[in-house]
Amino acid sequence: MTRDQGQRLLLPLFVALVIVGLWQWWVTAYDIPQFLVPSPLVVAQTLVMDWSLLGAALLVTLKVTFLALFCSVLLGVTIAFAFVQSKWIETAFFPYAVLLQVTPIVAIAPLIIIWVKSPTASLVICATLVALFPIIANTTLGLRSVNRGLQSLFKMNRATRWQTLVRLRIPSALPYFFGGLRISSGLALIGAVVAEFVAGTGGTGTGLAYQILQAGYQLNIPRMFAALVLITLTGVTLFALMGALSKWALGSWHESETNSI
């Protein structure tokens, strides 16, 4: 098992090394100018040299991402509970949840930025709108996916609505919720970056997206790449973090998180 885990880490790292190596070789061998494609070495140097700028920007983007993820979980779970409590509520509001999902964020971000004074708040709202749907959809599905026999057992033992919710519905929904959380964590980051691309032109915010835009105007291509690398790494880290969280919560019992047997 430890060998498996080692491989799961080593193999992707090996692939990354090969690609970075090839990239470095190609840029040096064909003498590609830096303002077209900077070499990995140059990108790494930029990352270190511009760290005060990029690190601060990363913090801003991270703040927006986590706030948005937090809001999505809070809102998404609340909405899912409301949907499960009454078929009427779900029938009336589910189409609007879908509407939320299919509206491109770039189209409504300018409006939100105009309406909401605080730049951080407007970014968080945009990113939340992007990240919300998977939490709603998955949690609703999970709260409904309760074993019929267990439901009868609770009924026969005259469990109260509250007991059934806490002891049966919520644990049954957890695997679904964590599935949604993994998707939403990535979406929250994308939402935070996309919203900042729109807001950034309005002269607010200093997140990673803004740095990419600025670097683009100045034709500082290595810095663009460095910011991009940071966004990518953040995304991967977030995904791994949510995976670890899910494993911590479900590892002892759920099939998806247990490799044994």
Place this chain on the structure above:
Amino acid sequence: MNSEASAVAVQSAEKTYPNGTHALLPVNLTVQQGEFVTLLGPSGCGKSTLLNMVAGLLEPSAGRISVWGESPNAQSQAKQRLSFVFQEATLMPWARVGANVRLPLDLQGINRADADQRVGNALKLVGLEKFAESYPRELSGGMQMRASIARSLVTDPSLLLMDEPFGALDEITRNRLDDELLSLWRSKGLTVIFVTHSIHEAVYLSSRVVVMAARPGRVIEEVAITPTVARDDAFRVSTEFAGYAKQLQDSLLRASVNVDEALA
């Protein structure tokens, strides 16, 4: 027979679904305290429907069902004396075996110390005392079913309703659990209503078999099983056992032939 003295009294109870399907024609059935009654029949004969109505999980469309003289849903006291064992083990996968068995007590709000003691006793009854801290997925199918039975016994019920509990198990495990069930039935003075589609299981376990047929679901006849020898492995291969099995099989066959003729 006085229905007040009997454990379960079913009086012309029937079940018709809104789409007009007749799941169960009117049934009369009285189960005396301490009896082991098996409902035997093919799929769709309404045996689970009947059991669910006795449990109060389904309402009869017409007729009356009483458990110790009260309706299954209206009663407070009798409710606690009735336990249900499902087709599958239906354990909560996120809870350890001990917590699964403790569930009915937790829902009743019984204090932790008392509950834990009763859970320990129930687990000992089914031979799982070493597995209280295991998760259900770590147990075999037979052991999961044992845990499910422990959960049904933890409330100290007088009436045990079992819906094809061993249907998914291999024959060897099933036979062993049949034996354990019989000894529990005897030692605790339980009243059991047991649903199965296995003729052999019905003969081996029951003091009375209620034979049912499908399309529409109905009761055909009742057969008392009163072997002159003890119920053990020798009984399974005795001529007496074979005689009862043949009687039940003929009864089931007659019923299906009648339906085929009616359809033709």
